[in-house]
Structure formats: C-alpha cells, structure tokens
Amino acid sequence: MQQEHNSIRLGISRCLLGEKVRYDGNHKLDRYLVGTLGKFVQWVGVCPEVESGLGVPREPMRLVEKGGKVSLVTINSAKDHTDTLVSWSKNSVKELRKLNLAGFIFKCKSPSSALRDAKIYGENGYVQGKGPGLFAKEFIERNSWIPAEDDGRLHDPAIRENFIERVFVYARWCELIKSKLSIDTLINWHADHKLQLMAHSPSKTTALGNMLGTHDKRVKRLYYCYFFSMMQILKETATVKKNVNALQHIAGYFKSDLSKQEKQEIVEVIENYHQSQVPLIVPITLLNHFVRKYDKSYLLRQVYLNPHPLELKLRTYI
Numbered sequence: 001m002q003q004e005h006n007s008i009r010l011g012i013s014r015c016l017l018g019e020k021v022r023y024d025g026n027h028k029l030d031r032y033l034v035g036t037l038g039k040f041v042q043w044v045g046v047c048p049e050v051e052s053g054l055g056v057p058r059e060p061m062r063l064v065e066k067g068g069k070v071s072l073v074t075i076n077s078a079k080d081h082t083d084t085l086v087s088w089s090k091n092s093v094k095e096l097r098k099l100n101l102a103g104f105i106f107k108c109k110s111p112s113s114a115l116r117d118a119k120i121y122g123e124n125g126y127v128q129g130k131g132p133g134l135f136a137k138e139f140i141e142r143n144s145w146i147p148a149e150d151d152g153r154l155h156d157p158a159i160r161e162n163f164i165e166r167v168f169v170y171a172r173w174c175e176l177i178k179s180k181l182s183i184d185t186l187i188n189w190h191a192d193h194k195l196q197l198m199a200h201s202p203s204k205t206t207a208l209g210n211m212l213g214t215h216d217k218r219v220k221r222l223y224y225c226y227f228f229s230m231m232q233i234l235k236e237t238a239t240v241k242k243n244v245n246a247l248q249h250i251a252g253y254f255k256s257d258l259s260k261q262e263k264q265e266i267v268e269v270i271e272n273y274h275q276s277q278v279p280l281i282v283p284i285t286l287l288n289h290f291v292r293k294y295d296k297s298y299l300l301r302q303v304y305l306n307p308h309p310l311e312l313k314l315r316t317y318i
C-alpha cells in the first residue's frame with residue numbers, strides 16, 4: 001500500500017517550527033524537523049499558551065503542586081492560569097481529533113507542551129518531580145494510541161527512527177481502515193509488515209499472526225485488537241540483534257538464487273552490521289538490490305525494506 005507522504009499530518013509545538021511564540025518572543029526552530037521531515041508531512045502547529053490568549057511576550061510559568069493538584073502558575077506574580085489552559089486544551093484536543101493526526105511532536109520541558117519532563121515544583125519552591133505539561137497531558141489522555149515524542153528525545157537517532165517508523169505505519173493504517181474491513185485485508189497487511197514487526201519482537205509478531213488465525217469473525221474487534229498489539233510491538237526497540245535476525249530471514253529467501261560470491265557478500269555485510277562497523281542502511285541496501293534482481297515478490301512487499309523515504313536519513317547511525 002502506498003502512502004502519499006504529504007498527506008501525513010503531524011501535530012507539533014509551534015515554537016519548534018520557528019514561530020516566535022515563546023514567552024520571551026523567541027522560537028525553538030528544529031532544523032531536522034522543519035527542513036527534512038517537513039518535506040514529507042503537513043504540520044499542524046499548536047501553541048497552547050498563545051492560542052489560549054496569554055500573548056507574546058508573557059510572564060514565564062511553571063507547574064506547581066498544591067494538595068495533590070498540579071497548577072500552571074506565573075513565576076513572579078504567582079498568577080494561576082490552570083483553568084484557562086485546561087479549558088482551552090480540552091476544546092483544542094476535540095478539534096485536533098477531526099484532523100486525523102498521525103503523530104505529535106511536543107516541546108520538551110514546557111509546563112504546557114512537555115510530554116513527560118516539565119519540572120513540577122512544590123509549594124516550598126523546590127523541584128519535586130517531573131510530568132507532562134497541561135496541554136500534552138490532555139492530548140495524550142485522549143489519544144494514547146497516536147505516536148508522540150518530544151524534540152529533546154528525537155535528537156537520539158534510535159528514538160527518532162522508532163518514532164518516524166510508527167508515524168508512517170500509523171498513517172498507512174489510517175488509509176487501510178478507510179477501505180472495507182475484512183480478514184483477508186488484515187492478513188495481507190500483516191504479511192506486508194511481518195519483517196518490520198519481527199525487527200521489534202519476533203515472538204510477539206508470531207503471536208499477532210496467530211491472532212489472525214484464531215479470530216471469531218468479529219472483524220471490527222479483530223482490527224481493534226490487532227492495531228493496539230501492533231503499535232505496542234513497534235514501540236519496542238529494534239535492536240541490532242533483532243535486525244540481524246530479520247536480515248538473515250530475508251537472506252534465507254535467496255538461497256537457491258545467489259552465486260557463491262553474492263552469498264558471501266550478504267553474510268559479510270550482515271556481520272559488519274552485527275559488529276557495529278556499518279549502519280543498518282548498508283545491509284538493507286544490498287538486500288534491496290538482490291530483491292529487485294531476483295524479483296522476490298514476497299520480499300518486494302515487505303515494508304521493512306522501505307519503511308520511510310531515504311531522504312529522512314534514518315538507519316544511518318552506528
């Protein structure tokens with residue numbers, strides 16, 4: 001199934017797009033997101049503080065816990081903006097649902113937008129923990145299945161790759177469920193994504209496949225259960241060991257086609273990846289070459305071999 005990349009809509013904190021919406025009138029432009037990922041998605045920018053009417057510039061705020069309740073309070077004048085932010089967020093989250101977002105990238109550490117790491121102060125003025133910003137909390141509670149990350153964590157190449165991979169799978173899934181639901185369609189989907197899922201968890205991928213064989217004909221329910229299990233599997237890290245397993249699995253399909261020299265080439269390149277001497281993109285490129293050369297139809301359909309556009313420069317780290 002082909003996904004029109006520019007039909008993928010991603011929510012994002014507006015300051016990451018370079019918009020001057022921060023409390024001090026500045027921005028937090030993220031060049032990779034805007035310049036690279038931005039070529040393949042449509043951004044839906046959200047700035048809870050500006051859009052709820054707090055203006056630019058504004059007094060900086062922080063989260064403060066009092067009697068078990070977390071509030072959004074300005075640092076100097078102690079003005080409480082919790083009700084304004086929460087009521088705006090509830091409404092905004094409802095509106096965002098209509099846009100079918102395939103993911104959301106939040107600004108880390110923000111008391112409104114952070115996904116998990118906004119500082120929470122006690123009444124004594126000391127930090128006593130961390131948690132989500134008020135808008136992010138509202139969004140996640142109502143959209144827990146949508147891939148979400150923050151810009152800080154996305155600087156880690158493995159986390160970035162995992163997030164973008166989930167976004168592309170989720171966007172394809174949204175296209176899939178626009179067509180008539182059927183067991184055969186779901187079985188085909190599973191076949192297309194089998195190696196990709198195996199790279200995250202071989203045992204859970206087998207269990208997921210078994211789910212398709214033991215269904216009780218309630219198709220809608222099966223789609224629902226399959227989707228949540230699949231997204232959980234994709235959240236697991238695709239380690240080198242699990243990728244090597246998937247690569248060797250692919251190599252097994254060529255046994256009778258390859259020359260001795262070609263077999264040696266594949267063994268060497270997978271081992272080089274295993275030893276962290278080359279990034280994943282190297283064995284993937286070689287295997288893609290043989291898939292096309294020997295016209296292996298089962299492999300040609302494997303999303304694992306082309307999960308996202310090459311221009312995103314993923315799978316290139318060691």
Ligand code: SF4
Nearest residue numbers: 014015047107110113
């Ligand atoms: S972190 Fe959130 S609230 Fe703060 S400027 Fe960025 S988008 Fe606006």
